[in-house]
Amino acid sequence: MEYRTLGKTGYDISSIGFGAWAIGGTWGEVNDAQSLGALHRALDLGVNFFDTADVYGDGHSERLLRRLRQERQEPFLIATKAGRRLDPHVAGGYNRENLRAFVERSLDNLGAETLDLLQLHCPPSEVYGQDEVFGVLDDFVREGLLRAYGVSVETVSEALTAIRHPGVATVQMIFNAFRLKPAEDFFAAAREADVGIIARVPLASGLLTGKLRRETSFAPDDHRAFNRHGEAFDRGETFSGVEYETGLEAAQQLQELVPPGMTLAGFALRWILMFPEVSCAIPGARTPQQAESNAAAADLPPLDEAQMQAVQDVYDRLIRAQVHPLW
Structure with a gap:
């Protein structure tokens, strides 16, 4: 496993972490025994960064991570998110009272005294420019409720606004072979500000595993069935905003670039x-086998310049016009 520094937090984290959305809900049926097996296996393989949110299964994902901490001795980091419990989800709800309630609930779910990293969970765009919101988070750090904080964003523009606040240590954003805009328009600014980047939806909701087909069906409670056009939350969270048929075609072309002995997901x-x-x-990951496959990617050999350019070419031909202007 490779480790990298998470921006100004100073945390050294595994370059492959564990996204705990799927073990909470909205990805079809969950099996807690399998989920815990996946969490334990990831930890066995050197993963030390686990990302969750208070709304994943209404706190269920956080509580599973609490069990992992109870069952294992080695230290690891948990990043959680807050804000999406608001109903209605409006900028005015990001106030001191609500944020404190969210933090305290996550602390209880996780069985912790301090959160390693709290991220604002894709709030309305205007929140990123509100100094008072980040002032509240600064106060929480001083109180010892948080060690660090960051933001989760939908758009590059939101990310650029957020990092103007000096306390923002991390930005979580969708970044994968179907979403190249962050590399073009944000990464240099993040590097200058010493902000860590957490790449979510790295496999484009499964499209970049190469295992999905036109005939693949999804459970009614799987967001890939009910959110393809943003019916429940931002459309970009499902298949990275790429139309399903286009994504299948692009994945097939990327599959041709994969070297022998490597899977498309690993690539x-x-x-x-x-x-x-x-x-x-x-x-x-929802199974130990998926956790193993994910962790193995950190030890794969680097891609060469021709492979990197070929991915860019697929994006430019098939994907760019669909997603680049929107996020």
Whole structure:
């Protein structure tokens, strides 16, 4: 396993982390025994960064990570998120009272006294420019409720606004072979500000595993069935905003670039890690086998210049017009 520094937090984290959305909900049926097996296996393989949120299974994902901490001795970091419990989800809800309640609930779910990293969970765009919100988070750090804080964003523009606040230590954003805009328009600014980048949706909701087909069906409670056009939350969270048929075609073309002995998923994760600005990619896993496959990507050989250019070419021909202007 490779380790990288997570921006100004100073944390050394595994370059492949564990995205815990799928073990909480909205990815179909969850099996806690399998989920815990995946968490334990990831830890066995050197993963020390686990990303969750208070709304993943209404706190279920956080509580599973609490069990992991109870069952294991070695230290690891948990990043959680807050804000999406607001109903309605409006900028005015990001106030001291609500944020404190969210933090205290996550601390209880996780069985912790201090959160390693709290991220604002894709709030309305205007929140990123509100100094008072980040002032509240600064106060929470001083109180010892948080060690560090960052933001989770939908757009590059939101990320650029957020890092104007000096306390923002991390930005979590969608970055994968179907979403190249961050590398073009944000990574240099993040490097200058010493902000760690957490790459979420690294496998484009499964499209970049190469295992999905036109006939693949998804459970009714799987966001890939009900959010393809943004019916429940931002459309970019599902298949990275790429139309399903286009994504299948692009994945097939990327499959042709994969060297012998490597899977498309491994290739896609290793591609992300070719960008030194990325501190960590957080693929999800619901089984020990998936956790093993994800972790193995950190030890794959670097991609060469021709492979990197070929991925760029697929993006430019098939994907760019669909997603680049939107996020």
